[in-house]
Amino acid sequence: MMHFTLKQLKYFVTVVEENSIVEAARRLHVSQPSISVGIRNLEESFNQILFIRHHAQGVSLTPSGRRVYERARELLRLSQDLESSSRAENELISGTVGIGCFESAAPLYMPKLVADFKQKYPDISVQLYDGEQHELLLGLHRGRFDLVFTYDLELGGSIVKEALNAPHKPYALLPAGHPLAQRSTVTLGELSQEPMILLDVVPSRNYFVDIFKENGYHPKVAYSSPSIEMVRCMVGQGLGFSVLVTRPCMDLTYDGMRLSQVDIEDEMPVSTLVMAYLRNVQPTLATQLFMEHGRQANLSPLAATPA
Numbered sequence: 358m359m360h361f362t363l364k365q366l367k368y369f370v371t372v373v374e375e376n377s378i379v380e381a382a383r384r385l386h387v388s389q390p391s392i393s394v395g396i397r398n399l400e401e402s403f404n405q406i407l408f409i410r411h412h413a414q415g416v417s418l419t420p421s422g423r424r425v426y427e428r429a430r431e432l433l434r435l436s437q438d439l440e441s442s443s444r445a446e447n448e449l450i451s452g453t454v455g456i457g458c459f460e461s462a463a464p465l466y467m468p469k470l471v472a473d474f475k476q477k478y479p480d481i482s483v484q485l486y487d488g489e490q491h492e493l494l495l496g497l498h499r500g501r502f503d504l505v506f507t508y509d510l511e512l513g514g515s516i517v518k519e520a521l522n523a524p525h526k527p528y529a530l531l532p533a534g535h536p537l538a539q540r541s542t543v544t545l546g547e548l549s550q551e552p553m554i555l556l557d558v559v560p561s562r563n564y565f566v567d568i569f570k571e572n573g574y575h576p577k578v579a580y581s582s583p584s585i586e587m588v589r590c591m592v593g594q595g596l597g598f599s600v601l602v603t604r605p606c607m608d609l610t611y612d613g614m615r616l617s618q619v620d621i622e623d624e625m626p627v628s629t630l631v632m633a634y635l636r637n638v639q640p641t642l643a644t645q646l647f648m649e650h651g652r653q654a655n656l657s658p659l660a661a662t663p664a
Contacts (some may be wrong), residue, residue, distance in 0.1 A: 366429040368395040368555070369407065369494045373426050374416045374499045398612045430500050438642050441554050451480040457496050459507040459588030461556065461585040462488035464584055466506065474650045481643045487621060487625050489583070497635055503644040506651070508602065509629045510560040516633045521651060524627035527568065529619045530592050537598075538617035545572050545623045552579035552597035554588050565600045586611055599638040603617040 362511040371381040372392065384388045402408050407422035418426060437452050458467045464487075471483050490511070496515070512518060529548055531538040537547060549569055555562060561653070562581075569576045579597045582588050588599050593638040595612030600621070608616045631653050634640055640648065 360399050361399055362434065365395045365399040366433055368392050370426065370429050370433060370500060372408070372416060373418060373422075374496075374501045378416065390506065390543045410495060416555070420590055426526060428540075434639070436642055449481075450478055450642070450646070451532060452641060453484060453506065454641070454643040454647050455484045455486075455496075455502045456647065457458075457486045457493040457502040457505040458490065458506075459490060459493065459505075460558065460583075461561065461601075462506065465603055465629070470651065470654055473654065474647060477650065478643075478646060481513070481646065483647070491558055497633070504632055504634050504647060505642060506630065506632050509631045510564055512631075515636050516630040517636050518633040519652070521630045521632055521654075525602065526627055527565065527600045527602050527621065527623060528604070529621055530589065530601055530615050531619060532593055532595045533615035533617045534592075535555035535595075535598070535617070537617060537627055542620045542622045545621060545625075548600070548621075549576055551592075554579065554591045554597045554599040555581040556585060556588050556599065556601060557581035558583045561607055563624070564628070568600065568623075572623055572625070583624040589616060590614070592616060597661045598649050 364400075368381065368387075368391075370484055372378055373383045373387055375384060378389055378392050378396075380611075382392050385392070396407065397550070401423065403421075405421040406419050412415055420537040430549070448482060452658055456467070467485060467487070471485060474481070474483065486502070488496075490507055493502065493505040493514070494516070497505055506521070509518060509520070529537070529543050537543050537551075545568065548640070555565060555576075555578045564577075566576060580591055581589070585601065585603060587607070588601070590610045590612055592599050593595065593610040593612065593616055604618060608618070610616060632648060634644070
C-alpha cells in the first residue's frame with residue numbers, strides 16, 4: 358500500500374519550483390537533509406525516481422517525476438482549499454497566495470493593494486515578487502505564483518487575463534527644463550532627434566522601440582537600464598528622454614531632479630495592466646479573494662503631481 362504525506366509532496370513541489378534542494382530548504386525554512394529524506398521516502402512510496410540530481414547544478418524531473426509533479430500540485434491546491442473552506446465556515450479565512458508583478462508597475466500598485474487586502478483578510482499570507490515578464494510567466498507555469506499582474510503584451514494562449522484599468526498610451530518623460538517639456542504634447546519625430554534612455558526589460562524594450570519604428574523613426578538609444586527609477590534619474594540629469602507607461606505620482610527623481618510627463622500626439626499601441634493566471638489551473642479560494650480585491654481596487658495610473 359502506498360504511503361506518503363502532504364509535507365513530502367510540498368517538499369517535492371517546492372524543489373521543482375526552485376530547481377534546487379538548497380533553495381527549497383531556504384524557502385520552507387527547513388534543513389536540506391529533511392528535504393532530501395522527504396523526497397527519498399516519496400520516491401520509495403511511488404517506487405519511481407522523480408529527480409535526476411546534478412552535482413552543483415540543481416535537479417531535473419524524470420518523465421515520471423513530471424507526471425507526479427502535476428498531480429501533486431493539484432492535490433496541494435485541493436488541500437489548501439479544503440483548509441480555507443473549513444476555516445471560512447468558522448468565519449476565519451486563511452491560506453497563501455503567491456503574487457508576481459511586472460517590476461516597473463509593482464511599486465506604484467502592489468504595496469497599497471497588498472496592504473488593503475491584509476486589512477480585509479489578515480490570516481491570508483501574501484507572497485509578493487516583482488520581476489520581468491518572462492520570470493512571472495515561468496513562475497506561473499512552475500506553480501510559484503498563483504496570479505501575476507503585468508501589461509497585456511506577448512502573454513500567449515495558456516494565460517487567462519483580466520484588464521484592471523483602461524488602456525492608456527505611453528508618454529514622453531523629459532527633464533523639466535527641456536524645451537519640449539514646456540509643450541502640452543510632442544511628436545515621435547521630435548523625440549527621435551533626441552538621445553533616448555530606454556527601459557530595458559522584456560517586453561517593454563521592444564514595445565517602446567517599435568513605437569518609433571512603426572512610425573518610420575529610429576530612436577537613438579544613448580543609455581538603457583532595467584530600473585525605471587534609474588531611467589527617471591538619467592532623464593532628470595539631462596542625458597535624454599524616455600518613453601514610459603507607468604506614471605509615478607511625483608515629478609522628482611531619487612536625486613531630487615524635476616521631470617515632466619508630456620503626452621505624445623502620434624497614434625500608437627496602447628497598454629493595459631492585467632491580472633493573469635494559468636488557463637488549466639483553478640484558482641484557490643485565497644487567490645479568488647485577491648482577484649476580487651484587485652477588481653475592486655482603483656489601479657488607474659495617476660498623473661504626476663508636484664512634490
